[in-house]
Amino acid sequence: MAKRIVILGGGFGGIAAAHRLRALRPDDEVVLVDKGTHFMMGFRKTGVIVGRDTIEDGARPLKALESFGIKVVQGAVTRIDPGARAAEVDGERLEGDALLVALGAETAPGSVAGLAEHGIDWYANDNAERGAAAFSSIEGGTVVVGIFGAPYKCPPAPFEFALLLEQAAREAGKRLRFEIFTPLPSSLPVLGKAGCEAIESRVQGMGIGFRREAKAARVEAGKVVLADGDEVGFDLLFAVPPHRVPSVVVDAGLAEQGGWIKPDPATLRASFEGVWAVGDCTAIPMANGQPMPKSGAFAENAGTVAAEHIAALLAGSSSDARFWGDGTCFLEVGDGEAMVVRGRFLAEGGPDVELTQPSEAFLREKHDFEQQRLAAWFGSP
Numbered sequence: 001m002a003k004r005i006v007i008l009g010g011g012f013g014g015i016a017a018a019h020r021l022r023a024l025r026p027d028d029e030v031v032l033v034d035k036g037t038h039f040m041m042g043f044r045k046t047g048v049i050v051g052r053d054t055i056e057d058g059a060r061p062l063k064a065l066e067s068f069g070i071k072v073v074q075g076a077v078t079r080i081d082p083g084a085r086a087a088e089v090d091g092e093r094l095e096g097d098a099l100l101v102a103l104g105a106e107t108a109p110g111s112v113a114g115l116a117e118h119g120i121d122w123y124a125n126d127n128a129e130r131g132a133a134a135f136s137s138i139e140g141g142t143v144v145v146g147i148f149g150a151p152y153k154c155p156p157a158p159f160e161f162a163l164l165l166e167q168a169a170r171e172a173g174k175r176l177r178f179e180i181f182t183p184l185p186s187s188l189p190v191l192g193k194a195g196c197e198a199i200e201s202r203v204q205g206m207g208i209g210f211r212r213e214a215k216a217a218r219v220e221a222g223k224v225v226l227a228d229g230d231e232v233g234f235d236l237l238f239a240v241p242p243h244r245v246p247s248v249v250v251d252a253g254l255a256e257q258g259g260w261i262k263p264d265p266a267t268l269r270a271s272f273e274g275v276w277a278v279g280d281c282t283a284i285p286m287a288n289g290q291p292m293p294k295s296g297a298f299a300e301n302a303g304t305v306a307a308e309h310i311a312a313l314l315a316g317s318s319s320d321a322r323f324w325g326d327g328t329c330f331l332e333v334g335d336g337e338a339m340v341v342r343g344r345f346l347a348e349g350g351p352d353v354e355l356t357q358p359s360e361a362f363l364r365e366k367h368d369f370e371q372q373r374l375a376a377w378f379g380s381p
Contacts, residue, residue, distance in 0.1 A: 003028045003314045006094055008077050008087055009102030010034030010062050013279035013299035013306075015377050017100055018070045020307035025314060030069070031096070033089050034062055035076040036125075039378070041296065041370050042154055043332075045122060046161050049131040049238075050168040058370060060378040067379060077103065080252035082272035098274050098310045101261065102303065103249060105153055105280040105294060109241040112148050114219035119146070119239035122161070123153065134236055135165065140175045141235030146224055147182040148216050149242030153280055153294045155188050156331040156341060158240055159199055165238075166206050167334040179209035181224075181232055186212055190286075190293060191341065195355040202333055202358075243294075245281050259283070260291075265346060266322045268306040276310060278302035284325070287350045297327040298345070300373075325351075330366035338363040 005021055007014045010032055018032050040059040047053025062072050079088035085099040107123050109116040122131045135143070145162045162180045169176045180203065186196040187203075187210070203210050215227040224232040245255050254270060255261045260283035263270050270277045279299035283291045292298065301323065308321035325346030332338040340362050343353035356362060 003097040004095070005030050005098045005100070005310060005314075006085070006087060006096035007032045007100045007102060008080070009100075009104055009279065009281075010036065010039055010072075011102060011104050011279060011299060012296035013303035014100065014102035015039065015065070015303070016300040017102065017278065017303035017307040017310075018065065019068065019377060020304050021311060022069050024307060024311035026069075028314065029071060031071045031073060031094065032062070032065060033073045033075065033077060033087065033094070035074070037061060037063075037074060040125065041373075042123070042157065043160070043330075043366075043370075045125065045128040045131070046157070046164055048128040049122060049135055049161075050164050051132060051136065052168075055125075055128060058374070060374055064378040077246075077248050080248055080254065082252050082254060082270065082275045085272075085274045097314060099276070100303075100306055100310065101249065101254065101270065101275065101277040101281060102279045102299070103246050103281050105243040106246055107241040108244050109239065111242050111244075112216060112219060115148065115216075115239055115241060118219045118221055119237040119241075121241050122238045123240055131238065135168070138174070138176065138236050142177045142179060142233055143169075143236045143238070144224070144232055144234040145178070145180040145238045145240070146216065146232070147180075147184070147240045149240075150182075150184055151283075151291055151294055152240050152243050154296070154329065155190070155293050156199075156329050158182075159187060159203055160330075160332045161238065162203060162208050163206060163334045164332060166208055177209070178207070179211070179232065179234075181211035181214035181216075183215040184212065188341070190290070190345070190351050190353055191355050192353075195341075195353070198355055199331070199339075206334070243280075249281060255281075265325075267309050268302050268323055269309065274313065276306040278306050284323075284346070286325070286345055287348055292325055292345050292351075293329075295327055295329050297329060298325065301326060328369075330362065330369065331355075332363060332366065333358045336360050336363060338366050340365070 044058035312319035
């Protein structure tokens with residue numbers, strides 16, 4: 001008898017899981033739910049803001065998944081009933097034999113006083129054009145990239161963004177000063193001292209100011225007021241707001257208020273029978289006690305592992321598939337080059353991670369990473 005698998009979320013994890021389940025369970029109904037209409041990789045927003053890309057270049061309609069036998073339901077998840085492996089989508093109940101939660105993380109600019117009024121949440125897809133217009137129109141002054149909380153999606157992204165903003169301004173002859181701040185003790189703590197020094201020296205070598213352990217208390221017109229009373233002045237503020245799990249996940253009892261879903265690190269099973277969770281809505285601890293970074297590559301791998309276990313459950317068997325926290329993140333550094341952060345983040349002795357030297361080849365690899373997945377997941381545009 002055919003089963004129904006419900007996947008909540010059309011990001012890396014949800015789409016990877018849907019395709020794997022379609023292959024493993026060809027007679028079952030695979031249903032993917034998302035409130036948006038398109039899939040797009042996050043770094044496309046950076047390209048739009050610095051004036052070299054368009055949203056359309058890297059976006060694909062989720063409905064294209066239906067040509068692969070994946071049913072797509074567009075709508076907001078208004079309630080999750082994990083005990084029944086069900087969800088309400090715009091108020092209509094959708095039940096399944098297995099449920100995968102891959103709803104990602106939301107930005108919360110309203111959680112910092114004045115941020116929504118005075119800053120641009122450049123992590124939000126619908127702010128890319130606004131960010132591009134703001135950057136295009138500024139000719140002088142200070143541009144700040146501010147990280148307002150941790151964890152946040154794609155940890156290298158703000159540093160890549162600052163470097164590409166600097167390059168775009170330099171090439172356009174703009175007289176701008178750039179600064180980036182983070183509440184963390186270093187740029188990317190998972191890389192260790194040497195890796196952080198490599199990134200920070202690159203940023204500062206391009207004349208970009210860098211502040212660590214800068215915890216924002218509020219934002220006022222033209223300045224970010226830090227918790228220690230110091231201030232970061234700006235003429236244009238691009239913000240990475242604090243992140244949070246969608247409230248519907250907390251309401252369902254899958255995560256505590258202010259926390260994240262904590263699935264089994266190896267199998268991605270959640271605390272309810274027949275329910276799995278992957279991607280940015282989860283928190284999986286590394287051996288050093290810190291949460292594994294939030295990244296599309298990790299979500300993709302986790303979605304594939306979860307799919308193996310879902311298929312095994314529905315077949316009445318078991319799977320030895322295991323999520324190892326393997327992943328690769330790219331950090332474009334400008335002038336046609338990129339670095340790569342890669343390794344096994346759930347290694348028993350702590351994250352086994354390396355940061356490569358920058359090269360043109362790694363930038364090509366970054367673009368191939370996008371195009372290969374768009375083609376495999378959505379077919380020809």
